[in-house]
Amino acid sequence: MSEAVTQADKPPVVDNGPRDLFSKFDDTIRMRETLLASGVEDPFSLVMEKVLSPTRAICNGRDTILLGTYNYMGMTFDPDVIQAGKDALDNFGAGTTGSRVLNGTYQGHKECEQALMDFYAMDHAMVFSTGYQANLGIISTIAGKGDYVVLDIDSHASIWDGCAMGNAEIVPFKHNDIDAMEKRLRRIPEGAGKLVVLEGVYSMMGDVAPLKEMVAVAKKCGAMVLVDEAHSMGFIGEHGRGVAEEQGVIDDVDFIIGTFSKSVGTVGGFCVSNHPKFEIMRLVCRPYVFTASLPPSVVATAATSIRKLMHGSNKRAHLWENSRRLHGGLKELGFTLGTDSPQSAIVAVIMPDLERGAGMWEALLSEGLYVNLARPPATPANMTLLRCSLCAEHSEAQVETILGMFERAGKAVGII
Amino acid sequence: MDRAAVDSTIRSLIEPFNKKAVAVEDSTTFAGDLEFDSLTVMDFVAAIEDEFDIIISMNQQAEIESYGQLVDAVTKLQGE
Ligand SMILES: Cc1ncc(COP(=O)(O)O)c(C=O)c1O
Numbered sequence: 001m002s003e004a005v006t007q008a009d010k011p012p013v014v015d016n017g018p019r020d021l022f023s024k025f026d027d028t029i030r031m032r033e034t035l036l037a038s039g040v041e042d043p044f045s046l047v048m049e050k051v052l053s054p055t056r057a058i059c060n061g062r063d064t065i066l067l068g069t070y071n072y073m074g075m076t077f078d079p080d081v082i083q084a085g086k087d088a089l090d091n092f093g094a095g096t097t098g099s100r101v102l103n104g105t106y107q108g109h110k111e112c113e114q115a116l117m118d119f120y121a122m123d124h125a126m127v128f129s130t131g132y133q134a135n136l137g138i139i140s141t142i143a144g145k146g147d148y149v150v151l152d153i154d155s156h157a158s159i160w161d162g163c164a165m166g167n168a169e170i171v172p173f174k175h176n177d178i179d180a181m182e183k184r185l186r187r188i189p190e191g192a193g194k195l196v197v198l199e200g201v202y203s204m205m206g207d208v209a210p211l212k213e214m215v216a217v218a219k220k221c222g223a224m225v226l227v228d229e230a231h232s233m234g235f236i237g238e239h240g241r242g243v244a245e246e247q248g249v250i251d252d253v254d255f256i257i258g259t260f261s262k263s264v265g266t267v268g269g270f271c272v273s274n275h276p277k278f279e280i281m282r283l284v285c286r287p288y289v290f291t292a293s294l295p296p297s298v299v300a301t302a303a304t305s306i307r308k309l310m311h312g313s314n315k316r317a318h319l320w321e322n323s324r325r326l327h328g329g330l331k332e333l334g335f336t337l338g339t340d341s342p343q344s345a346i347v348a349v350i351m352p353d354l355e356r357g358a359g360m361w362e363a364l365l366s367e368g369l370y371v372n373l374a375r376p377p378a379t380p381a382n383m384t385l386l387r388c389s390l391c392a393e394h395s396e397a398q399v400e401t402i403l404g405m406f407e408r409a410g411k412a413v414g415i416i
Numbered sequence: 417m418d419r420a421a422v423d424s425t426i427r428s429l430i431e432p433f434n435k436k437a438v439a440v441e442d443s444t445t446f447a448g449d450l451e452f453d454s455l456t457v458m459d460f461v462a463a464i465e466d467e468f469d470i471i472i473s474m475n476q477q478a479e480i481e482s483y484g485q486l487v488d489a490v491t492k493l494q495g496e
Contacts, residue, residue, distance in 0.1 A: 148473070153458055169473040174462065187471045381455055 031354075038355060040362045043373040053077055054265075054393045059370055065398055065405075067388045068372035072345045073234045073315055074393030075265030075305045084304035085266075085297040092296035100127075101282060104293030112299040115306040116272055120241055120256065124278040127299065129291050131230055131259030131269030132158040137287035138226065138255060138271050139197065140166035147193035150184050150218075152176065152209070154202055154380045156228060168195070175202070175380065178213045185221040194223035200243030201231035204379050204387070205338035206346030208236075212247040219252050226255040231344060234263035234309040235316040235392070260302045263309060268294050268302055315392035319345055322390040322399050329403040334416040338385065348374075349386040349406075356413055357384035363409035369402060422468075422491045429467060430483075433460045442484025468494045 036042060041060070050058040054074035055066050075081055088108055098104035109127055116125035128134040139162030143149045147168040151159060154175040163170045171188075173180040181196070188194055196218040198209050211227065218225045229242030237245030242258075244250040254275060260268035271281070282288060294302075320342075327342035330349060338348030351357030354375050361373040364386070372387040379385055388402075410416040417425070430440060433456050438449055446452045452460065461472055464486075470493040472480075480486050 148471075163474075169471075169475055171471055171473050172458065174458065180462065183466065184471060187465070187469060377454075382453065 035354065035358055038358070040358045041365065043358055043361050046365075046370070051076075054391050055398060057370070059365070062365070062368055064365070064368050064370050065394075065402060066370050067390070067394075067402060068370050069391065070231070070262035070389055071265060071391050071393075072231075072319060072389065073263045073265070073309060073312060074391050075263065075308070078265070078305065078308065080308065081265065081301045081305045085301040088296040088300035094297075095295045096293045098292060099289055100293045101289050106293075106296050106299070108296045108299040108303065109293060112268075112303040112306070113270075115303040116270055119239070119306050119310055120272045121239075122256075122272040123274045123276075125270055125272045126278070126281055126285075126288065127294065127302075128269040128271070128288055129294055130267060131228075131257065131261060132161075133287040133291065134257050134259070134269035134271050135159050135228060136162045136165060137285040138257065138281070139163060139195070140287075141281065141285045142224075142255075143168035143193065143195045147195065148188045149195045149197060150181060150188075150223065151197040152181075152199065152202075154204065155197060155199065156203065156230070157378070159197055159199075159228065163197075168193075176207070176209055178210060178217060181214060182217045182221070185218065185223060188221075194218075194221065196223045196225045198225065198227050199231075200227055200229040200236065201344040201346065203231050203346060204374060204385060205348045206231075206342075206344045206387075207339045208243050208343045210247075211244050212249050215244070215249040215252050224254040225252065226257060227253050228257045230257070230259045230262055231346065233258050234312060235319050235345065240309055240312065240316065260298075260305075264302050264305045266298050266301045266305065268298060312392075319390060319392040321396075322392070322394050323347065325396070325399050326388060326390060326402065329399070330406060333403070333407050333410065335406070335410065345390045347388045347390070349388065351384040351386060352415065354384045356415060357386060360409055360413045360415055361386060363412050364405055367405040367409055369405045369409075417468075417491070417494060419487060419491045422494070423487045425467060426464060426483075426487055426490065429463050430460065440483050442482065442487070444483045445481050446483070446486075447481070464490060470494055 046059055048057040048059050054071045054076050057064055057066055092106055096104040112127055113125040135158035143166050145167040148171055149163050149168045150171045152175055153172045171184050173184050198214055201208055215225055227244050232242040234240040236243055241250060244253045255271055255273045258270050260266045323342045323345050327347050331337055336350040338350060351360060357373060364371055374385040374387050376382040465472060468490055480489055
């Protein structure tokens, strides 16, 4: 029954050659073939030949404005960040060739964890090789047999996979529904361990969770709370600590999960916590132990970037101006958006179906604009979305250019 | 509540989700016969959970493929 929760609706079965282990992918293969047969450029195999800045690249030979990266704060080309990476490459080499718990912890990994503790004002920080592994590791490790994980149905794949990897009972509730969450928490048998998993910003629609209420309810019910702040770090909350900070509940959050692959501008993941026993995670969390640690250059760029994000208030203000202008402009043009008001740096444009979504995506690309095409099963309610994510380095003029591109493409494809 | 009572309660709960008015028997499957998609499953499970004041975790849902199995599971859960 729950199979369906993670799978798109199935089109009718037709013959696709001899049956083998790959037959289960026939529906996906067919969906892709149908899409490409309509003549559109393949939305899932774009190559960027050159990256000119955080907001511009050469894609398939075209000078393209990037509006579909998670480079929210534009840190990828920050000169201090790049210099730190170069120095670490020179001084510590290209990689660690080892696990964090064996030969893979360098001074740089410790400095990076210190930068996170300073950024979040928390006692413990653990750096993983990706944010995906941070969710996978923490959730599957802390929630064991007989425990309950209560999570939002629109949670990121890495959260679902962390649930699937562990042995706890998994109980989803309707997106952002405080009441549905509370009811489920109250029905959990007396004495069972409880973990509530939430996100600050949900990346598909760009909407924010009512963390103030949800964290209060979770605490009242005696649950521990984990919040994934992947899409809020650096620009939401007074110190950029995320939605939990913005809504004044960060002190009641037991674990914050984050990533270096978005605002920080490199790759890697982390968990920060004030739990007195948190350090034991380094020995018992398998996705931390059984994989190589991040290269020295990566942790050096991450640490430098995190420290710079502590002082990023001007950039942050500009990012919000961009988000408001794009959201307002698209709404005025007549597009249907994922949220009524701009809540984050993500503006999701809802497409009527996959075919027209892909058509619109291609029309924008030929205008010289890259956005993310998101389709089921990654999207809520099986929607097709064009997801725009803004960068603090997008100029005011670029945002106006983007709106012009959307207007022309939208009219050409017949969406507005 | 005995199995028959649970059955009749779930039968009325399923109605709004049974868009094609498929005749529901114990062997009727949710994915195959009723063509429930992910959203329908979530809403339907939530309706049952609220009605019986129980939790049907994803782990338990994974074991339930047919209507009869669901009635059995709910009968057991609400008796606990
Ligand atoms: C909410 C959320 N959590 C975790 C991740 C995983 O981050 P990473 O790219 O570091 O694996 C992502 C990014 O895809 C995300 O959107």
